[in-house]
Amino acid sequence: MNRTISVKVNGxxxxxxxxxxxxxxxxxxxxxxxxxxxxxxxxxxxCGACTVLLDGRAVKSCTVLAVRANGHEVTxxxxxxxxxxxxxxxxxxxxxxxxQCGYCTPGVIMSATELLQRNPMPTEDEIxxxxxxxxxRCTGYQNIVKSIRWAADKMASAHGRTAPGPGDEK
Amino acid sequence: MIPRGFDYHDPTSPEEVLxxxxxxxxxxxxxxGGQSLLPMMKLRLASPAHIIDLWRVSGFDTIRETGDEIRxxxxxxxxxxxxxxxxxxxxxxxxxxxGTIADAQVRNLGTLGGAAAHADPSxxxxxxxxxxxxxxxxxxxxxxxxxxxxxFFQGLFQTALQATELLTEVRVPALGxxxxxxxxxxxxxxxxxxLVSVAVxxxxxxxxSCAGADVVLGxxxxxxxxxxxxxxxxxxRRLERLDFxxxxxxxxxxxxxxxxxxxxxxxxxxxxxxxxxxxxxxxVARMGKGTR
Numbered sequence: 260m261n262r263t264i265s266v267k268v269n270g271x272x273x274x275x276x277x278x279x280x281x282x283x284x285x286x287x288x289x290x291x292x293x294x295x296x297x298x299x300x301x302x303x304x305x306c307g308a309c310t311v312l313l314d315g316r317a318v319k320s321c322t323v324l325a326v327r328a329n330g331h332e333v334t335x336x337x338x339x340x341x342x343x344x345x346x347x348x349x350x351x352x353x354x355x356x357x358x359q360c361g362y363c364t365p366g367v368i369m370s371a372t373e374l375l376q377r378n379p380m381p382t383e384d385e386i387x388x389x390x391x392x393x394x395x396r397c398t399g400y401q402n403i404v405k406s407i408r409w410a411a412d413k414m415a416s417a418h419g420r421t422a423p424g425p426g427d428e429k
Numbered sequence: 430m431i432p433r434g435f436d437y438h439d440p441t442s443p444e445e446v447l448x449x450x451x452x453x454x455x456x457x458x459x460x461x462g463g464q465s466l467l468p469m470m471k472l473r474l475a476s477p478a479h480i481i482d483l484w485r486v487s488g489f490d491t492i493r494e495t496g497d498e499i500r501x502x503x504x505x506x507x508x509x510x511x512x513x514x515x516x517x518x519x520x521x522x523x524x525x526x527x528g529t530i531a532d533a534q535v536r537n538l539g540t541l542g543g544a545a546a547h548a549d550p551s552x553x554x555x556x557x558x559x560x561x562x563x564x565x566x567x568x569x570x571x572x573x574x575x576x577x578x579x580x581f582f583q584g585l586f587q588t589a590l591q592a593t594e595l596l597t598e599v600r601v602p603a604l605g606x607x608x609x610x611x612x613x614x615x616x617x618x619x620x621x622x623x624l625v626s627v628a629v630x631x632x633x634x635x636x637x638s639c640a641g642a643d644v645v646l647g648x649x650x651x652x653x654x655x656x657x658x659x660x661x662x663x664x665x666r667r668l669e670r671l672d673f674x675x676x677x678x679x680x681x682x683x684x685x686x687x688x689x690x691x692x693x694x695x696x697x698x699x700x701x702x703x704x705x706x707x708x709x710x711x712x713v714a715r716m717g718k719g720t721r
Contacts, residue, residue: 260436280437280480281470302430304468305620307534316508316537322467323538326437327484370533391619392532 264329268292269338280326284318285309287325288335296336296365300394307393310366311335317373319392336365339372347417348372348410357406359397367393371407380415383408432470439482443489443595446481447570450593453479459595460484461504461543464535489542489597492516497603499523503542503596508533510541519603522610522628526557529612532620542596545581548588550687551622555582556647557612558599559655560628565589566598573597578653585651608632609712615704617691623648624692625701627708631663633716639663639671644705649682649697656680659705668713677706 263276268288275291288294288311297320300308309320312334313327339346348371351357358364367390374381374389381389386407387400395403438457440446450457458477460466469475483489489502492513499520501510510516510527517524530536530544530553544554545565555578563578567590576589583589590596604610609631614623626647634640642663644656658679663671680702686694 262437279434281432281434283431283471286431302471304464304531304535307532310534313537317534318537319534321471322464322535324437324463324467324482326439327482373533388619389533392534 262326262329264326266328266330267332268294269334278325280324282325283321284311284313284323284325284328284333285320287328288320288333294335294337297369298362298365300362300366305394306363306366307370307390308363308366310369310393312369312373315373315376317370317392334369334372336368339368346372346410347413348375348407351406351408351410351413352403355402355406355409357398357403363393363395367395367403371410374407375411375414379418380411380420381407386411430471430473432467433473433476435470435477436479437482438479439485441485441487443486443568443597446483446486446595447568447593449479449481450595451570453481454592457481457592459543459546461546462506462535462539463543464531464539465543465547465549490540494519494603498600499603501541501599501601503545503598504540505542507531507536507539507541507544511536520561520601522561522604522612522630523554523557523601525612526553526614526628529553529614529619535620541599545599546588546590546596548582548584548586549622550585550651551624551626551648553612553614553623553626553647556626556645556653557628558601559653560630560643560645561601562643564600565596566600567591567594568597569594575600579655582652587651604630605632607717609714609716611708611711611715613704613708613711615700621691625649625697625704627701627704629705629708629712631668631709631712631716633668637668639666639668644680644709646680646682646701646705649686649701651685654683656705659709663709668716671709671713673706673709673713676709677702680705 261277265274298308300306304322311320457479460482489504507527507530558578565576565581611629614626630643632640642660644659646654662676662679688694
């Protein structure tokens with residue numbers, strides 16, 4: 260039986276009727292709410308292009324039933340910029356050329372968002388481990404790692420912290 | 430890819446779950462994190478008529494110490510195990526096995542109970558749980574029973590769980606401060622399933638010799654494989670003079686060692702002793718130094 264679900268997405272509450280239980284969260288976001296930032300890549304829980312935050316946790320939205328989001332909060336790439344100002348991670352990708360085709364980018368940025376919330380000053384190895392659920396097939400990971408490093412530094416200096424240098428181990 | 434249609438149930442208590450299981454029997458499928466089941470449903474490898482989603486069942490995700498046991502709710506996520514300060518202190522072997530499952534996103538949703546009940550022979554937990562001598566608490570309408578890990582894993586995707594039972598808790602022993610341990614997963618890329626995995630526990634006597642060892646391999650048979658030859662080769666030996674190479678050579682895989690596109694049986698036979706040697710070295714290096 261189809262359900263009516265109420266989901267807070269990027270701070271805005273949506274009530275959607277007639278949601279089939281088998282509908283995947285990524286299709287709900289893209290086709291129902293027209294939030295097309297989360298991409299469908301591999302569709303097999305591998306590539307991470309569909310990554311969004313569910314209650315602050317990075318998840319692959321192709322592997323979550325939309326009905327599970329009922330009563331919960333979702334953040335997509337569309338929800339990161341505030342008042343027309345890019346999130347520091349988005350800025351980092353711009354400054355460090357962290358993308359070419361951009362297909363994987365929203366997913367990588369959402370993973371990086373959770374990573375930096377959990378660990379604001381990650382080492383390079385920790386950044387690489389933190390995005391191991393996201394595949395990029397064109398930029399390569401060097402600039403993606405640099406972009407996240409850039410964002411961590413910027414967010415750290417805003418909070419008066421010192422970030423570890425490249426290659427530093429904890 | 431979209432799963433076949435199903436009736437969706439989202440109970441909030443174990444009693445409701447058991448009632449639904451009683452009602453739908455084999456037609457009903459429990460979904461914990463959904464990180465194995467949903468991909469199978471999308472590929473139409475599984476098409477259950479009824480999904481009984483455990484997403485809204487609360488209270489079964491705690492990790493707590495009771496006596497000399499750590500009791501972990503079946504709905505605790507891999508991420509919760511990986512991050513648990515209690516588990517990292519008292520049973521770090523399991524925390525490491527949890528932290529090397531798939532990737533960050535999958536670990537945020539996937540659960541200990543779901544993975545154990547799924548019983549994929551290439552998954553991380555089973556060798557670790559057998560090495561630890563874990564106990565599984567299975568609840569049904571008529572009561573609870575406790576099953577040892579070695580009896581829980583029965584075959585390819587097969588466990589001791591009956592269709593009317595719910596796995597509620599997994600219990601593992603707290604390790605002694607001087608115990609050596611390692612969990613090692615060999616895979617092509619970090620998030621992949623293991624080609625070979627090894628869980629090792631080594632206990633010392635007061636006189637510096639090995640009092641006993643548990644060496645269990647994953648991904649090399651339908652169920653976790655205890656490397657009895659390796660365990661025997663370690664027992665009673667002086668720890669500082671252990672010949673890891675020689676002990677690891679006693680690793681013997683069975684005649685039905687799996688072959689797949691990632692690794693054939695011959696490759697698994699070649700690398701299994703290497704994994705065992707590395708795991709033993711790491712485990713013994715940790716001995717007497719507390720946990721990680």
